[in-house]
Amino acid sequence: MPSEVPPYLQISDDLRRRIGEGEWRPGERLPSRAQLALAYGVGANVLQRAQERLIAEGLLEGRPGSGTYVRTPTERGRTVRSRYSERRGDSPFRVEQRERGRTGSWESKSYVRTPAPEHIARRLRIATGDLTVRTCYEYLSDGRPAQLSESWEPMSVTADTPVLMPELGPLAGRGVLERMASIGVVVDFAVEVPRPGRATAEQANLLGIPTGDLVTLIERTYFDLDGRAVETADIVVPDSKWEIAYEFPVEHW
Structure with missing residues (x-):
């Protein structure tokens, strides 16, 4: 050599x-x-x-x-990012897992009146320090860690409504689109920015993978008909366990 x-x-x-x-x-x-x-x-x-x-x-x-x-090779599942995953009456994650013969569940914790840090405020197009509801999710597939998500919603959108807390109230766990529609906010489109990354010690512990393992980081933001950002989230998907597929509608001429 x-x-x-x-x-x-x-x-x-x-x-x-x-x-x-x-x-x-x-x-x-x-x-x-x-x-x-x-x-x-x-x-x-x-x-x-x-x-x-x-x-x-x-x-x-x-x-x-x-x-x-x-390392013992593990079979990778597939998670599909699609507009069709948003269905009324259920969580998009649970719907997707059920379609693949798996049971989807999650654990979550919400923090009300959380001041938006600068990078989140920029994505939500609000002022740094404006109040938000921050929710941390640990998603499970057949009881095993599947992905993480940290969601931020401006309180200016959901304050004094039954859907202020994503996992409480009449539409708990139903997904952003259905919850927002119930208060007259129509989500028109989403922007997702995927990036490669390495699992931090905290992320690795929650996902059951080695620290520094490859992950896909997805920055997702939902916008309403007026172009107002109504929710943004940071999603962490372990690369060793899941491949990500994007499904797009095709316009027929």
């Missing part, structure tokens, strides 16, 4: 080869970093960097206090 290739890349390539040849099986723990560093004749920092590269690729996983393991 050319000498200009950094040692950590040489080691990660060799570890990948050895795993591919079956020296360590899925779920099996690798020798300690100290043992591998000694075997390769490098420092612990070089070996750590090589393993971190393979962790980022999804080939290895680190378990705090236990060591580094060959």
Whole structure:
């Protein structure tokens, strides 16, 4: 191998080869970093960097206090982002999961009169510090963590209405479109911006994945007929568990 290739890349390539040849099986723990560093004749920092590269690729996983393991492949489900997921009488997430033979559920906690931070205020087109209802969701598929969401709704839209709290009242858990329609607000369109990211320690703990694992971050904002933003959310989907598909209507000529 050319000498200009950094040692950590040489080691990660060799570890990948050895795993591919079956020296360590899925779920099996690798020798300690100290043992591998000694075997390769490098420092612990070089070996750590090589393993971190393979962790980022999804080939290895680190378990705090236990060591580094060959990651066991998991079957990825599919989550569909579609305008048709909004149905009256049920949650979009529950509808989607039911269509795939799964049971969708969630846990949530809302915080009333939360001042909007600058980045949220910008997305909602309100002033920084304006009051919102912030709701944190943990979505479950067949009882297992599926995705996270942090939603913000301007209190100027929902204050003094039965739908102020998304998970309380007559339309609890029905989805933004149906809740807003009940107070005369017609949601006209949504904008979603997906980005790749890495799971923070908190996100990883909630999703049951390693810290730093690949996730898709979706910034979603709903707008009414006047172009007013009525809700915005940050959605976190673990890449190892779910692939994301977008479904669009096609206009026929």
